[in-house]
Amino acid sequence: MTDNPIFAVAAKAEALRARGADVITLAAGEPQAAAGAVVVEAAVAAVHDPATHHYGTAQGDPALRALVATAISGDTGLPWNAGDVQITLGAKHALFLATQALIDAGDEVLAAAPGWPAPGWPGHAEVVTAAGGVAVPVTTDAKFRVPAEALDRCRTPRTRAVILSSPGNPTGAVYPESRLRQIADWAQRHGFWVVSDDIYRTFDYTGTYRSILRAAPQLRDRTVVVGGVSKGHAMTGWRIGWLAAPPEITASARLHVARTITHVPTVGQRAALAALSDTGTPVEAARDYRRRRALLVDALNGIGGIDCPLPDGGMFAFPDVSGLLRDRGWSSSADLAAWLLDTAHLAVVPGVAFNAPDACGCASLWTTTR
Ligand SMILES: Cc1ncc(COP(=O)(O)O)c(C=O)c1O
The missing domain is CATH 3.40.640.10 (Type I PLP-dependent aspartate aminotransferase-like (Major domain))
Known part of the structure; x- marks a missing residue:
């Protein structure tokens, strides 16, 4: 059995951060916003309720x-x-x-x-x-x-x-x-x-x-x-x-x-x-992500050798980086992901993790802080 490759990238980013680097991680698929106040308050109240202790x-x-x-x-x-x-x-x-x-x-x-x-x-x-x-x-x-x-x-x-x-x-x-x-x-x-x-x-x-x-x-x-x-x-x-x-x-x-x-x-x-x-929070989160989707996809498509489709849903951009790999002489999206982490301290998951080696190279998860 092997480790989930997405968490392997996240762990590498975490190790770099522990050495003092300022790492932006778009690796694990998770919102970086904290859970809502109502959620935290409910959990605190639950901790104080002895019924939850059994x-x-x-x-x-x-x-x-x-x-x-x-x-x-x-x-x-x-x-x-x-x-x-x-x-x-x-x-x-x-x-x-x-x-x-x-x-x-x-x-x-x-x-x-x-x-x-x-x-x-x-x-x-x-x-x-x-x-x-x-x-x-x-x-x-x-x-x-x-x-x-x-x-x-x-x-x-x-x-x-x-x-x-x-x-x-x-x-x-x-x-x-x-x-x-x-x-x-x-x-x-x-x-x-x-x-x-x-x-x-x-x-x-x-x-x-x-x-x-x-x-x-x-x-x-x-x-x-x-x-x-x-x-x-x-x-x-x-x-x-x-x-x-x-x-x-x-x-x-x-x-x-x-x-x-x-x-x-x-x-x-x-x-x-x-x-x-709290039905409002997911609606708000989706609105926020929709805004970020436009920003990220536009920015990615402004880079030569990258072609990023606009995703209909989810939390991710999935750019085709094959042109960039060709220009740079890199053999797979893993090379690009390693370069991004080492030089820009930006953690993304290479497409190889999803078995999409080069054609759709770099699955970057767009989950930066608000
Ligand atoms: C498609 C898909 N299903 C399930 C999960 C796991 O969700 P959970 O964190 O609730 O276990 C993920 C997490 O990235 C996912 O991408």
Whole structure:
């Protein structure tokens, strides 16, 4: 098993900072704003409440689960309740629990992750591998979205599921409703599961985000919806996420949680409850990021040899730096990222981390302070 390459860049930047360098890090995908005051106040109040000093329930705080269910009902147009939700240690844990529940050793899961020309977040492949499965990279279209035909070309007797992320990391690709419907039809035809990683759901700059279940409600009994407060509420360190799924999946996730961590820490769950009650913060954050998206993409496109598409969603710019690599005689985006860190003290994640070596070289995460 190897370390997540994104965190490897972040660790290198941190080591440089520890030696006194003034490093700007665009490495890990996280807002640098602090969590909102209401979140902090709720956490402080929770610390003072002796009820949080004792065991809670494996499935998670019912009040938090109810709020999550309401949010997912809004996104999907389908009724969800607290019983359909499992609280997890961030969205990554939810993805881990989902794959543990869905696959056996040797089973295959399709994802735009990783493998050029399917740049994707390495975490998707990592959870599949952790469950003994095989992560199969799927070719995307020019806008970095997986077509149903490309999924079908990867289908084998061992295929069990597909992981979709919309908006995605690092490309910011948002799947339109028509594409979601095609994928849902394909999944339903073959009896596959869909894991819908909606962690960037609130960063939707074109208003085109749709839950796959809004597009194809008939897929509900084979869909796992994953989310969390990490990105939209600037709470990556609190480690609170969730999955919402049919009963066999939530039951498996609950058992896994009960047998490993007992439950997600209660203070963090209270903080997440306050975060979800504050619907204004993600809207404000998305507005702020939309402004920064324009600034960053314009600036990048002003540099010779860089071509940066405007992302429809998410928190990242994903520039094609192949021209720059050619001009400089660098062999891959890793050379550029190393040069930026050493000379400019700017940490970015090279495209190789997403298996997008040169054509789409340098995935820089635009998460500077306000
Ligand atoms: C696509 C995607 N899903 C999930 C996660 C993990 O989210 P969390 O920090 O809530 O575990 C990330 C983090 O970068 C991500 O990019």
